[in-house]
Amino acid sequence: MAAGTVRDMPGPAARDELFAAIRAARVGGAFWLPPVTGRPRIILAPRHRAQARAMDAALGRRAAGEGHVLQRTRDPWSSLATAELVMADADDEIAALALIAGVPVRLFGQGRFGDAAQGACPDAVLRHLCLDTLYRDPFTDRPATASDAVLLLAFWRTGIDANRPIAAATGMAWWKRRAIRQFLWAPRHRPLRFVSAIGKGADAIAAWPSRTDERSVSTARAAGRHVALVEDGFLRSNGLGSALHRPWSITLDWQAAHFDASHPSDLEHLLATAHFDPATRARAAALRQAIVACGIGKYGVDPGDASDASVGRSHRRVLAIGQVRNDVSVRLGGCGLDEPIDLLRAVRRCEPDAEIWYRPHPDVEAGFRDGAIPDALALNHVDRVVRGGSLRSLMAGVDAVHVVTSLAGFEALLVGREVVAHGLPFYAGWSLTRDMVPHPRRKRCLSLDELIAGALILYPRYLDPHTQLPCGPEILVSRLAGTKPVHNPTTWLRNLQGHIIRSRYKIPER
Structure with a gap:
C-alpha cells in the first residue's frame, strides 16, 4: 500500500496503540516469508563486514557463538519471537521491528531509527510510519492510514x-x-x-x-x-x-x-462457539443490506423486484427450490429426499392448502446437470413451474421458501422470507429456519446477522476481481454490483453444450 499523509505526529498513546496492533498482527518486514528454524537469542543484522566485526567485538568472548545472523529470506517476526537482543544498523528495518516488538536494540552508526550514541528512538519509528510513509487502499485507491495498512496486512x-x-x-x-x-x-x-x-x-x-x-x-x-x-x-x-x-x-x-x-x-x-461482538454484528448487518440492495446472490447480480407481492393476497404462496440429482449436498444432508421430485411431494404434504411454485435448479435448466422434472409430473404436486426472470422477484412474491439444502434458502433468509428446511443445510438448526428434521448437534440460537458474520465474513475467502488480491466480502459485493457475466471462449463453448443438451432432452429454454 502507498498513499494518504498523516500530517500531525501522533502522541504516545497513539504510538503505543499502533505498535500493539503491529505486534499482534506480526506485520512489517517480509512477514510473508517462511519462519526461521531454531530459537535465536541474539540477532545480528550487519550491513557490511566491518559492522559484522564490530558486532562480534561488542558481544565479547563470553557471548561468542550466541549471535545469529539475521536470515533475510525468513519471516523476521519468527526471529524476534525468542530474541533477547537485536544488534542492527541504525537504518535497518529490523531495528524498527525490534523496537515495536519490545526487544532491546543496540544500534550501529546513524540512521532513521536512532544512532549508536543515543540509542534507538521509538518516536523515530513512529515518524517513519505515520509521517514519512504514504498509504493507499489498493481496492478503492483512496488515501489510507498506517492503522488501515496494519489491518489489511494482518x-x-x-x-x-x-x-x-x-x-x-x-x-x-x-x-x-x-x-x-x-x-x-x-x-x-x-x-x-x-x-x-x-x-x-x-x-x-x-x-x-x-x-x-x-x-x-x-x-x-x-x-x-x-x-x-x-x-x-x-x-x-x-x-x-x-x-x-x-x-x-x-x-x-x-x-x-x-x-x-x-x-x-x-x-x-x-x-456454535464464536463470540460475535457488536462491531462484527454491525459489519454483518451492513453487508446484508448491501447484498439485498444490490441483488447479489451466489451467481452474481439478481436484482429482482424489491416490492412485496405477497401483500394483499389472502392465500399462502410458497416457493420450492429444485436441486441437482445426485448433488453431494443432498446426498450428505438431504435426509432421504434424494430425487428432485421428492421435495415437491414433501412440500405438498407440508402445505396442502398453499399455492406452490416450483423453480428448477439453474444448472439443470442450463443443461449442465441432471435432475430435470417433466412439467406434467411436477404439476401433479405444484401449481406452477416458474422459469426465467429473477429468483429475487420470485422470493418477493411468496410467503415462504422450501429447500432441501439449497443455498437459495440462505438467500431467502437475507431478504426476510420464512425458510422451511427439509434437509440439513449449514444455515438450519440455529432457530432461523423451520426445520422439518431436527439437527442432532446445533442447539445455539443465532441472530440473522450472527449467521451472516460466520458464513459470509469469517469463514470464506475472497479475491478481488480487479486487483486479484485477497479481500473481504464487501469488496466482492461492490465489484459484482451492476456487472454482467464475462464470457470467454470456454464459457461460450460450455453454453453451446448446454443448449444441445436442453434440445436433446427437451428442457424448456429459460
Whole structure:
C-alpha cells in the first residue's frame, strides 16, 4: 500500500496503540516469508563486514557463538519471537521491528531509527510510519492510514499462515486451477502442485469433495495427514460455475464440507462457539443490506423486484427450490429426499392448502446437470413451474421458501422470507429456519446477522476481481454490483453444450 499523509505526529498513546496492533498482527518486514528454524537469542543484522566485526567485538568472548545472523529470506517476526537482543544498523528495518516488538536494540552508526550514541528512538519509528510513509487502499485507491495498512496486512498474513502447510491440491477442475493457486498462495520451495489423488500429495493437501473419493480422505486422515476440503463460497462469482465462470470465493474446511450434516465442520464449530461482538454484528448487518440492495446472490447480480407481492393476497404462496440429482449436498444432508421430485411431494404434504411454485435448479435448466422434472409430473404436486426472470422477484412474491439444502434458502433468509428446511443445510438448526428434521448437534440460537458474520465474513475467502488480491466480502459485493457475466471462449463453448443438451432432452429454454 502507498498513499494518504498523516500530517500531525501522533502522541504516545497513539504510538503505543499502533505498535500493539503491529505486534499482534506480526506485520512489517517480509512477514510473508517462511519462519526461521531454531530459537535465536541474539540477532545480528550487519550491513557490511566491518559492522559484522564490530558486532562480534561488542558481544565479547563470553557471548561468542550466541549471535545469529539475521536470515533475510525468513519471516523476521519468527526471529524476534525468542530474541533477547537485536544488534542492527541504525537504518535497518529490523531495528524498527525490534523496537515495536519490545526487544532491546543496540544500534550501529546513524540512521532513521536512532544512532549508536543515543540509542534507538521509538518516536523515530513512529515518524517513519505515520509521517514519512504514504498509504493507499489498493481496492478503492483512496488515501489510507498506517492503522488501515496494519489491518489489511494482518488480514493477508492470516490467510498466508493458513496456507503455509498446504503443498498440493487434488480434484480441482483444470479451469479453476489458476484461481485455486491464488486462494492458496504462500511462499513455498515449489509452487502448489496439482495431483491426481490424495495418496500422491503432501502431508497437508486441499481436495474438492465431489471430485475426491471419500474413503481416500478418511484413509489419509487416519494416517495423520491433514486434508482441507475446498468448496465454492456462498458469494461465488458473476455466472454459473457449471458454465465455467471462475470463482472469486471459496471455503476451506479442515473438518468436513459445510454441507456434510453427518460431521461437524469448521463452519458449524464457528457458528456454535464464536463470540460475535457488536462491531462484527454491525459489519454483518451492513453487508446484508448491501447484498439485498444490490441483488447479489451466489451467481452474481439478481436484482429482482424489491416490492412485496405477497401483500394483499389472502392465500399462502410458497416457493420450492429444485436441486441437482445426485448433488453431494443432498446426498450428505438431504435426509432421504434424494430425487428432485421428492421435495415437491414433501412440500405438498407440508402445505396442502398453499399455492406452490416450483423453480428448477439453474444448472439443470442450463443443461449442465441432471435432475430435470417433466412439467406434467411436477404439476401433479405444484401449481406452477416458474422459469426465467429473477429468483429475487420470485422470493418477493411468496410467503415462504422450501429447500432441501439449497443455498437459495440462505438467500431467502437475507431478504426476510420464512425458510422451511427439509434437509440439513449449514444455515438450519440455529432457530432461523423451520426445520422439518431436527439437527442432532446445533442447539445455539443465532441472530440473522450472527449467521451472516460466520458464513459470509469469517469463514470464506475472497479475491478481488480487479486487483486479484485477497479481500473481504464487501469488496466482492461492490465489484459484482451492476456487472454482467464475462464470457470467454470456454464459457461460450460450455453454453453451446448446454443448449444441445436442453434440445436433446427437451428442457424448456429459460
